[in-house]
Amino acid sequence: MFAEQIAKFGIAPRTIHRNLPVGALVDMAVSQSEGAVTSTGALSVRTGKYTGRSPDDRYIVYDDLTQDTVDWGKINHPFPEDKFDRLLAKMKGFVTGKNLFAFDGFVGADPGNRLAIRVINDRAWQSLFARQLFVGPSAGELRSHKPDFTIMCINDFESIPKEDGTNSDVFIILNLSRGIVLIGGTSYAGEMKKSMFSTMNFVLPSRGVFPMHCSANMGRGGDTALFFGLSGTGKTTLSTDPDRMLIGDDEHGWSDRGIFNFEGGCYAKCIHLSREAEPEIWNAIRSGAVLENVVIDSRTLRPDFDDGKLTENTRVAYPLDHIPGAVTPSIGGNPKTIIFLTADAMGVLPPVSRLTEMGAMYHFMSGYTSKLAGTERGIKEPKATFSECFGAPFMPRHAAVYAGMLGERIKRYGAKTYFINTGWSGGPYGAGSRIKIRHSRAMVTAALSGALDAVPYRHDDLFNIDVPIECPGVPADVLNPRMTWPDRDSYDQAAERLAQMFVRNFTKFGGVSPQVLASGPRPSQDV
Numbered sequence: 001m002f003a004e005q006i007a008k009f010g011i012a013p014r015t016i017h018r019n020l021p022v023g024a025l026v027d028m029a030v031s032q033s034e035g036a037v038t039s040t041g042a043l044s045v046r047t048g049k050y051t052g053r054s055p056d057d058r059y060i061v062y063d064d065l066t067q068d069t070v071d072w073g074k075i076n077h078p079f080p081e082d083k084f085d086r087l088l089a090k091m092k093g094f095v096t097g098k099n100l101f102a103f104d105g106f107v108g109a110d111p112g113n114r115l116a117i118r119v120i121n122d123r124a125w126q127s128l129f130a131r132q133l134f135v136g137p138s139a140g141e142l143r144s145h146k147p148d149f150t151i152m153c154i155n156d157f158e159s160i161p162k163e164d165g166t167n168s169d170v171f172i173i174l175n176l177s178r179g180i181v182l183i184g185g186t187s188y189a190g191e192m193k194k195s196m197f198s199t200m201n202f203v204l205p206s207r208g209v210f211p212m213h214c215s216a217n218m219g220r221g222g223d224t225a226l227f228f229g230l231s232g233t234g235k236t237t238l239s240t241d242p243d244r245m246l247i248g249d250d251e252h253g254w255s256d257r258g259i260f261n262f263e264g265g266c267y268a269k270c271i272h273l274s275r276e277a278e279p280e281i282w283n284a285i286r287s288g289a290v291l292e293n294v295v296i297d298s299r300t301l302r303p304d305f306d307d308g309k310l311t312e313n314t315r316v317a318y319p320l321d322h323i324p325g326a327v328t329p330s331i332g333g334n335p336k337t338i339i340f341l342t343a344d345a346m347g348v349l350p351p352v353s354r355l356t357e358m359g360a361m362y363h364f365m366s367g368y369t370s371k372l373a374g375t376e377r378g379i380k381e382p383k384a385t386f387s388e389c390f391g392a393p394f395m396p397r398h399a400a401v402y403a404g405m406l407g408e409r410i411k412r413y414g415a416k417t418y419f420i421n422t423g424w425s426g427g428p429y430g431a432g433s434r435i436k437i438r439h440s441r442a443m444v445t446a447a448l449s450g451a452l453d454a455v456p457y458r459h460d461d462l463f464n465i466d467v468p469i470e471c472p473g474v475p476a477d478v479l480n481p482r483m484t485w486p487d488r489d490s491y492d493q494a495a496e497r498l499a500q501m502f503v504r505n506f507t508k509f510g511g512v513s514p515q516v517l518a519s520g521p522r523p524s525q526d527v
């Protein structure tokens with residue numbers, strides 16, 4: 001059946017290894033000089049020219065299905081159907097007679113809300129990534145597997161912009177009607193997971209499921225929490241909590257039955273990773289894990305997590321079961337607490353605050369953070385950004401579709417929402433310093449345990465949020481960013497500037513309810 005499906009798809013490789021075990025994939029990666037096994041047991045690879053996502057090279061095929069349902073613009077670039085056909089044919093030709101790998105599995109841990117996928121790769125390590133990051137099939141599921149989506153990710157195939165209608169040698173093209181994703185020219189493995197994330201974000205809303213760029217975990221009593229946030233805000237770091245059971249670190253859906261992970265693994269950042277601050281992630285870097293662009297000492301084969309010479313966006317991929325106590329299958333009930341994470345490089349937002357229901361809508365639509373270096377091509381230092389739903393690069397539909405689904409659910413289930421800033425304190429990036437992981441964890445713990453229900457608050461009139469005056473495990477002065485700056489006037493000016501940025505950004509939304517509008521920051525000057 002597999003062989004027939006491959007023939008029907010229209011490729012004729014010399015061999016195509018299907019769902020090889022982890023050990024075999026590692027061995028092949030090593031014997032083909034794709035990478036080396038480090039002192040930790042993890043496989044280490046380099047991705048070459050591109051070490052982060054290429055958002056300008058990411059397209060969606062423009063056709064009857066997508067023309068009125070996709071929010072076309074700076075993020076979702078249209079790709080013509082005929083050019084897609086030509087590029088697909090070219091890629092098929094390219095892989096003729098080559099050795100390929102196929103991973104058959106799923107995106108979505110909830111059997112009622114998943115897509116069957118087939119990932120076709122030209123490198124063993126990429127197939128290992130697919131195996132560890134997506135959801136693996138049972139023996140029975142593998143036997144009867146029929147993919148809804150085929151991802152053909154061929155690292156060695158580069159496009160020629162003039163011929164192929166692409167923007168560079170790299171392309172990531174989603175054909176949502178035909179269930180095909182084409183990736184070429186880049187080996188950054190994050191493209192595979194994020195393109196299937198975008199696919200889920202298109203497919204699920206019409207099935208009544210809310211897709212979310214968030215991590216999730218569960219307390220011992222079964223209560224679940226979500227952590228929304230853009231890249232680098234702490235979804236992976238803070239959801240990996242020794243006192244709670246991990247559900248997933250990046251992509252989830254919320255159906256009438258509760259939440260479920262889209263993935264079967266995690267993709268953690270490695271830059272400056274320390275054993276003390278993130279022991280579970282540190283220990284997950286073992287046999288079966290894949291390190292991307294981490295510098296390895298040639299003599300000791302030890303990873304140097306402090307060396308960012310290849311990129312700041314160094315990564316490790318590992319399956320969920322590398323984290324002690326992770327929930328399997330990764331499914332949980334309706335969340336009790338929702339945390340919005342931001343990494344404010346201006347250093348002015350309070351590190352923790354409580355949001356009203358309308359404030360939650362305002363901040364979900366705003367999606368403020370600072371883009372950190374490396375995750376996207378061209379970002380070299382933190383850059384303030386507003387990204388709707390805390391994940392605009394992955395949302396094919398209009399932001400209102402997702403915001404509406406969040407609003408309904410907060411109302412229905414009465415989840416409490418908090419805003420946690422894991423960014424800078426004592427001054428902006430360059431002058432102040434990043435809030436300590438230990439402190440951010442204590443804030444998360446206090447929010448989830450209910451401890452923040454029992455402390456006094458002050459209202460921050462500028463940002464229009466409620467800020468706790470005390471939080472167990474956090475020195476009181478850390479809670480008030482103004483007090484951490486050496487010069488209060490500079491703080492006030494910077495805070496005013498950020499508040500104005502929020503207001504200016506929000507003018508792009510039409511038809512927002514007055515209550516939501518009134519729940520945002522209130523700069524003293526009109527903008």
Ligand SMILES: Nc1ncnc2c1ncn2[C@@H]1O[C@H](COP(=O)(O)OP(=O)(O)O)[C@@H](O)[C@H]1O
Pocket residue numbers: 229230231232233234235236237238249268269270271272273422423434435436437438440
């Ligand atoms: N206070 C903090 N809270 C969370 N992460 C922090 C903090 N300070 C530094 N970091 C670092 O910032 C990065 C957060 O990234 P990560 O958790 O992977 O974000 P995401 O999963 O949202 O992309 C990690 O490298 C982590 O070590």
Ligand SMILES: C=C(OP(=O)(O)O)C(=O)O
Pocket residue numbers: 052053190191194230231232250267375
């Ligand atoms: C993998 C990515 O996401 P995150 O940093 O949110 O984990 C990415 O944006 O390429």
Ligand SMILES: [Mn+2]
Pocket residue numbers: 232235236249250267268269
């Ligand atoms: Mn992450």
